[in-house]
Amino acid sequence: MKENGMDYTRYRKSLQDCQLLSKMDDATFTSLISLFNEEKWPKNTCFVNEDKFLCKFYIILSGRVKMYQLHEFSCKEVTLFLLTKGDFIDLFCLLDGSRHMAYYESLDEVKVLAVPMKNLHEWLQKHPQYYINLLSYAGKQLRMLEDYIADVIFTDISTRLLKLLISNVNKSSNNLELINDLSNKEIAYLIGSTRAVVNRHIQKLKQNGSLHASRENLQINNLPLLIKMLENKK
């Protein structure tokens, strides 16, 4: 991190949605952020729960990182979180220092702020009120997993696909974001299915004109229709 402190305001801005940093005055922010160093990870890099996640804590500045579980036997995957700007890696290890069996992969070139776990712990000891922010972040993730489970148990693949598409449409631009450049396989992992099945359902959406799909490119053609289809499921 630059000594002159110029960068801090830049980080302040780009991390304005980061839960750890919310409701934090500038002085505190500076004391915290000065502990970090910026790192850059290349695209499509896998981190199979390396030791680095036990000794360092990361905040994503830009790019996507998927956090997933792998079934060794069948080599199947599920993506649990699609982490983006402001998200943490790995909160679990911060919590209790125990190894968290999880896999990470960068989907873009990713910029992160990195801090040695030890330093962050020391800082938090001095500023324990910010544990609340971490708790609130953990709570948000817990609810996401609860919803994931409810979806998997209660609804079929086509419903889950519709939900995924609709929930990733940017309200203002009406464009599909975050998942629009993913392959069918990655989409499948996001909803707990397989490439072939997801493709089958995508074909139907293409046929009724609600979706445009080509190689690693998804575009919503008719959002109201997608919403209507989702509502008809219930």
Added chain:
Amino acid sequence: MKENGMDYTRYRKSLQDCQLLSKMDDATFTSLISLFNEEKWPKNTCFVNEDKFLCKFYIILSGRVKMYQLHEFSCKEVTLFLLTKGDFIDLFCLLDGSRHMAYYESLDEVKVLAVPMKNLHEWLQKHPQYYINLLSYAGKQLRMLEDYIADVIFTDISTRLLKLLISNVNKSSNNLELINDLSNKEIAYLIGSTRAVVNRHIQKLKQNGSLHASRENLQINNLPLLIKMLENKK
């Protein structure tokens, strides 16, 4: 809570596994526990995310409480957590005060310690280091949900049933605990399935002599066999 303080040591003992209270000296413990009142909930009572969970925080002293999600349309259920001694209700609401869409039902007569959310927040403000304990509890729950998702996506019902049974055998007594008096329906909700399907698999376990099952009563007959069956799945 009794004024004489006699009860505090009793609570100390029965809550020794409670994560919020770990590494807490007696004076601090007393200052915290004196905020609580003991409540008793009758068996089989539903709490459909009532306002009480928004204004009060509970620690379970004894008995089981299942936390579940309900699919309104199909009236299907999934049990996400089987809460017992030392568990919290509702951590989520404590975190950010937002309504947490969840359902609770007591499976036994349940004793809890209750504290107004406001009072606990005030106490935590004065003792912020104990947020760490809550974080660590949240982390444990997050991992449980991650495992749940991995199980549902990667494995079939019979595998999940075997896992459930094996993981609830008391190592020392070799007896099935916590779930041994549940109906097939409740077992099904625990692994994200339905009564009929679970019953189908239970029949197979009865046939090969690994399990004894009668009305709301499950007993392990041959644990090594169950373990072997689980390993053969992989």
Added chain:
DNA sequence: CAGGATGTGCTACTTAGGTAGTTTTTAAAA
């Protein structure tokens, strides 16, 4: 004891989703 409610056991049926395999398309690398 009778009646009702709930849990269990079992049959038969349906189907969505997983699987395997092949072809075609696309895009990047050589």
Added chain:
DNA sequence: TTTTAAAAACTACCTAAGTAGCACATCCTG
């Protein structure tokens, strides 16, 4: 440009799991 690899598209097949329905057992209560 050709080559190669990955993604997408499509076909055919199989099966576990969900569903519905009913008979029977068990328990509790009036």
